[in-house]
Amino acid sequence: MRTVVDVRDVTFAYGEKVAVEDVSLSVDAGSFLGLIGPNGSGKTTLLHLMLGIKRPDSGHVELFGEPADAFEDGERIGYVSQRSTDRGEAMPTTVREVVTMGRFAHVGRGRLSATDHEIVADALETVEIGDLADRRLSQLSGGQRQRTFIARALASEADLLALDEPTVGVDADSRERFYDLLDDLNRGGITIVLIEHDIDVLTKHVDSVACINRQLYHHGDTVSFLESDALAEAYGAAHGVVEHDHP
Amino acid sequence: MSLDTDESPAVKTGLEAGWLASHTTRERVELLAVAATGAIAVAMLAFIVLDWLRFAPLPAGLDATAATLFEQFMIAGMWLDFYLGTNVFRFTFVWRSIATGALVGVVAPVVGVFLVHRQMALIGETLAHTAFAGVAVGLIFIALTGWTGSLLFVALVVSALGALGLQWLTDRTDLYGDVPIAIVLSGSFAVGTLLISWGRDFAAIAIDVEDFLFGSLAIVTVEGSRLVAVLSVVVVAVVALFYKQLLFTTFDAQAARVARLEVDRYNTLLIVMTAVVVVGAMQILGVILVAAMLVVPVAAASQVARSFRETLYLSIVVGQVSVLAGLGISIGASLPPGGSIVVVAIAFYLLAVAFSDHSTGAISVH
Known part of the structure; x- marks a missing residue:
């Protein structure tokens, strides 16, 4: 199977503080990887290293078979950053304007074509917010805003979707529908890397888990993760998975 | 200015079906306002160019044509005086000041709309103070060397260097982002005042520094208006060319990096354009008030606009109307232009707040 992201012996530090130490993992095309770990464990830093927007101090990262920091096909990656639901609170952007940003890497300095607009419209319909296209982002609920950012990633026709705690501030019902949408997209062939704190939600949807607290404690399928001691080791205390519902 | 971003297929179909049928009354009024603003900007640009060309070494006949066309502006001015009962x-x-102001009213919001929504509203104030240090450097340099170049050009160079220095400092400090801004703001002003005080001891400084602090119609020189004309064309062209990139990096810099947009390069571009606009606006508005034109029209437009594109267009309209109305008040009541323009702009902002349906606040306060 084709490897989308390949991380080899990567270490990264902010000054003296090591955030990621000697981590190796790979993400295959079409897989759904969950990144989990305590607060400040280096998850976001690892994701940024995987996406090539940070350079490792040592080690090597490949993205779609190319060195990540030299990778230039930005349109192949859709990214939803931490606290993205806060974006657009003050800036008067419409949903359509945000989703259209997904086409910018394709067109560069050129003009958007009719095809670009059709792709944007299709992306809006796919995440079921076509009727909200001309609303200001600030008028949307947290769940609708997340769908907007996913639509932006779809508009870029991304092969890889990277999401950093995308459901912070989103109500439980919207979260479930959001993860169902991710499942659908993954079944459609999009590779997904997801940072999520809720272990229960994570293990229900992803097919593999990387557990990190500076170092990598586990990387494998969901079943092997649940059977391992990785969680307790990474969090430094006895941890287990408790099944619960999101009312 | 043509900004190609999110023109929906629905809008395009509407254009084909008929302009009137495809737009709401609000859209029609806005489009007319934007067209009028653009027409005024082009006319004022033409005035400055003709003012330039009539004395330029042109092939026989062209200089006379330029002079004749220029005369038409002056005749229009006399008619205005006749109907308004004025003598200005x-x-x-006066036309030079109005033309310079009208262009500043357009380009300041064009840059300001990106600054405000990056929460960098105070950077204009900082770069204005850097430009003041530039004026001081220019005054000393001219007094010492007898150089006949433009004082504003020196201010432009110093302000642009200050902008790059500020970005360098911001990238290399662990403190909050507004700390380097505060340091550069006060530091530039300190250097400016020291240089002027020091220079007065041994050189004749012919310019009233207060004019630069509070703005004055009298300090809009021929060179100053030409500089603003050229810079306005460049700034509008650059924003039109890189609108998509500036919008994306403003909205979500991290996602823009992932999409392989050169975020740092666009940040530098924006901050240098800000320095350019500030130097142009400083003549009319003064160092103290120049940031207002970058911020207030955008704040007013953000209250009522329904999209980023609409914010940009409305802020340009508010910017230019504020400048023209402010200059009118200034001329009519013999008041400083900077204060008059800013008060008009703030009146627009308060009106926008009063009639806005975005009650949660379009501009966050930190």
């Missing part, structure tokens, strides 16, 4: 619009320097 017949003077070239």
